[in-house]
Each structure stands twice: as C-alpha cells, then as structure tokens.
Amino acid sequence: MVFKKMLSAFGVGGPSVDTVLTNPNTRPGLTLDGHVNLVGGDAPARIEQVTVSLVTRVEIEGGDSEYAGIMEFHRMPVSGAFELAPKQQLAIPFQLPVPWETPVTDVYGQRLHGMTMGLRTELAVARAVDKTDLDHVAVHPLPIHERILDAFQALGFRFKHADLERGRIHGVQQTLPFYQEIEFFAAPQYAQTVSEVELTFVTGQRGVEVVLECDKRGGFLSAGHDVVGRYAVAHTDAERTDWVQVVDGWLRETTARYGSLRAPGYGAHHGHGRRGPGMGGMVAGAALGVAGGLVAGELIEDAFEGDFGDFGDFGGE
Template identity: 80%
Template sequence: MVFKKMLSAFGVGGPSVDTVLANPNTRPGLALDGQVNLLGGDAPANIEQVTLGLVTRVEIEGGDTEYAGVMEFHRMVVSGPLQLAPKQQLAIPFQLSVPWETPITDVYGQRLRGMTMGLRTELAIARAVDKSDLDQVNVHPLPVHERILEAFQRLGFQFKHADLERGHIRGTQQTLPFYQEIEFFAAPQYAQTIAEVELTFVTGPHGVEVILECDKRGGFLSSGHDAFGRYTVSHADVDRVDWTQVVDGWLRDTTSHYGNLRASGFGAPQGYPGHGYPTHGHGHRGRGPGVGGVVAGAALGVVGGLVAGELIEDAFGDDDGGDGGDFGGDFE
C-alpha cells in the first residue's frame, strides 16, 4: 500500500484527464464548448481543482535579445474540490468565453504562418503530480477583420508572417498583455513608398481599433523610417463601406506623416496622448507589464502554472502554415 501511494505521488496509476471540444473553431467574443473527461486511477484521488486556460506563443524582448515564450492569457475554473474513485469516469461540461482581443490564427481555413493557440486543461491533484491536457484551438476573424484583410489582398499586398508581441499600445483599449502583428509585403503600387506593413487589431464588443505600421522607404537624400496610423471602425459598418477604398485611404494617410500615430480617414477620430508614437523595444510600442507567467524558449511557462513541454510541442509544432503569400486562396 505504501509503495502504491508513492507511485501515485509520482503520477503512476493516477487519474487522467482528456478535454473534448464540441468545435475547436471559434471567433473573438464567442465561446468554446466542450467537456472535461476525468478517469480515476488505481486508488481514490482528491482533486483540488480543474481549470481551463487559453495559451499561445508570444515574442518577448529582454535587453538586446528576443525569444519566444508560452503565455496563458485567459483562465476559468470548471470544478472545485471533488473525490474521484478508482476507475470512476466523470464528465464536466463547460463553456469558455473567448476574449474579444484573442488573436486570429486562421483565415478561410488557412493557418496564419507564425500563429499558435491551445486550450490547456489542468487537473490539480492533492499530494500527487498534476495532470494536464492541451487541445488546438482555431480562432477565425470577425466579419470586420475579414473585410480589412480582404482589402489588403485586393490591393495586392502579400501576407508574410504573424506573431504576438508582449507589450501594450498606448492610447488604445488593449487589455491583454500582448498584441498581434500581421505582416504584409507591400503591393507593387505602394512599393516605391512602403517596404512592409504591420497590421494590428485591438477588438472590443462595439468595434475595432486598427493600427498600421508602415516601413517607409527612404529617398535619395533621406533615410527610411516607420510611419504609424490608428483608425477606429464599428462592427456595424462591416457591409456599409468600400473597404478597399478605406484601407487605401488609411495607407496613404499613414505614409504622409512621419512617425505620427494619428486617427483620420474612416472611423471616429481619437486623441492620442504623448508624442503620437507608440514605443517598445524596437522603438515603436509601449512596454507592457512584467514577464509574469512567461518562460523563455521551448520551456514551459504560463500565467498560473506550468505547461508540460511535450504537450506544447504536440499542439504548437513547427507548422508555419505555408510559405506566405495569400491566405490560402481567393477571398471571393
């Protein structure tokens, strides 16, 4: 009996957990439905808590280096203390809300190169090794996101890469400790002015703040620099405007001003504090909160606990989602 208890403390013959999503596809502001399936081990087990958390890979700057970490950015408790009998099966249904600012991972069925997202389940077991499960989640754009991305495509921009940067964009309603950058190679008609464009959405229940960062080419007697623009749109406007014309206007407005993060063009003008530019480690965005639950590299860290490295590699493999270009086909 003592030997069995010792093995149980090391996780041998203990309970197991498996989370099943009704549908792994969702959108910002919606929900993920499913159930957590528990299976008792060889001996009774006292379960302290069952939690769910959304986790993703984030780029983190530290001094002169930049590395990737895995961050949990949204958590829900699905069960408090309970006792699990040997070999007992227990299903716990759940509905997890998806934050409005959750980054987009998939567009029209194509995974954005550089993006990962998972739902982690943690089973906290008294006097034993905790168990966990990790399931891939696919976050699709809201209609207004789709229209803006379609407009970039129609204007001839080619998708390059997407990632998440730890930090906060000053002057926005951002609540998560990171923001998404969707990067494009410049379309031919803009190539003399712009090398690349980075697009960020800060989404809320009523609308979206759109931040553009244009890598502006230098001239014969001038060096290149970054130009910034911020524009606000409503979810209600999704079918009311010509988005290709709107995005073209944003780009022309943004590149006409050096380093000035301004709001003009389509959408309600917003005042911008400070000097008008966001700044972070690259000199253009505001630093966010402390590292908190982020751990570097392939290791494991998250807010509120550790994620097993092998589980992260299973769900967050090295699938780059293609070689850039478009989002996996026409937007028609």
C-alpha cells in the first residue's frame, strides 16, 4: 500500500478524469452542461476540489514583441473535497454559465481562423499530481452578432483573421481581460480609403458595444492611419430590417470623423504594429488584476498547447 501511495504521488495508478459535454456548442450568456467522470486509482485518494474553466489563446504584448499564451478566463468549482475509493466510478454534473463577453469561435458552421476555445477540467488530488482534461468548445454568435456579420458579408468584406488581444478598451464596460478582433479585407466600395476593418463585440446582458477600427489608406503625400468608431446596439434591435444600411453608415461615419479622432486622449498606438491613433490608443495597460470573480489574465501551463490548433476560417477563398 505504501508503494502504491508513492506511485500515486507521481501520477502513476492515480485517479483519472474525463469530462463529457452534453453539447460543445453554446453562445454568450448561455451555459455549457456536462458531467465530470472520475475513476479511482489503485489506492484511495483525497480529492480536494474539482473545477471547470474556459481557456483560450490570447495575443499578449511584451515590450516590442508579441506572443501568444493560453489564458484561463472563467472558472467554477463543481465539487468540494471528498474521498475517492480505489476503482470507484463517479459522475459529477455541472452547468457552467458562459460569460456574455466570451468571444465567438464559430460562424456559418465553421471555425474562425485564429480562434480556439476549450473547457479545462482540473482534479486537485491531495499529495499527488493533479489531473486535467481539455474539451474543445464552439461559441456561436448571438442574433445581434449574426446580423452585423451578415451585413459585413453582404457589403463585400472578406474575412481575414480573428484573434484575442490582451487589454481593455477605454470607455467600454469590459469584464474580461481581453477583447476579440475580427479582421476583414475592405470591400471594393471602401477600398480607396480603407484597406482593412477590425470588428470588436463587447457583449452584455442588454446589448453589444460595437467597436470598428478602420485601417485608413495613406495618400501619395500622406501616411495611413487607424480610425475608431464605437456604436451601442440592444439585443432587441437584432430584427432591425436593414443592417446593411446601418453598418454602411457606421463605416462611413467612422472614416469621415478621422480629424476629430486625433484629439488628445487617444494617444499613440500601443499595438498591432501600425501607425497613428487607433484601438491601441484606446486600450489600457496590460497589468490586469482579478475582478468580478473571474480569473483575469492567468496564463496556464503549455500542457494544452498541442490541443489548440487552427480550425479553418469562414468567408475565405
């Protein structure tokens, strides 16, 4: 028995964990339901806690460089301490609320190129190596997101890439330690003034703050610049009849207001490697703490790095 306990301390013959999701597809503001299935090892084990959490890949700026890290941003315990007997089988149900600001990973039935999301299960075992499990999760857009994305596609924008940037957008009520950027190549009718557009949704229970960053083309004697527009819409506006007209109006208003966006308060661009005022000037520093009960900016070990790959894109050629 002493030998078995020693092996268990090194993770040999210890308990195992496997999480099964009822449905890996969800939307912001909904839940992820499932069971954490445990099987006891060769010796009795004291389980200190079982937790589930959402993890994703986030771009992090450090000095003059940028790197990607796996970040845990939402955590919930599903069980407290208990004893797990040898070979005992136990299923623990859970229902994890998905934060409203959770980024979208799948659109039109396809994974957005650049996006990854997983449900991480951690089994904390007393005096032994903790066990973990990772399951892929697909976060689909809410109706208001779908209408706006449909409008971009109808206007002729082509999807380029999506990623998460660590930081906070100035003036936007934000609870997560990062924001999503969905990048598009400019549609032909905007190509004379804009080369790319980055779309950010900051979603809440009542509605969505839509942030547009337009990469404004430079002229023969002038440099290009990024310009930013911010628009608030309610979830109840999703059935508005002409979202194409609304989004077109946002884009034209944003690019036309470039002069006013150079006012003090936007500052220099801190990210993305581009010039002039833009989203980077609106983003606060990267030093983030724990707020609202969420794990803000905790980078987890790279044990899951191999499980996060690219899953294609939508709207590509």
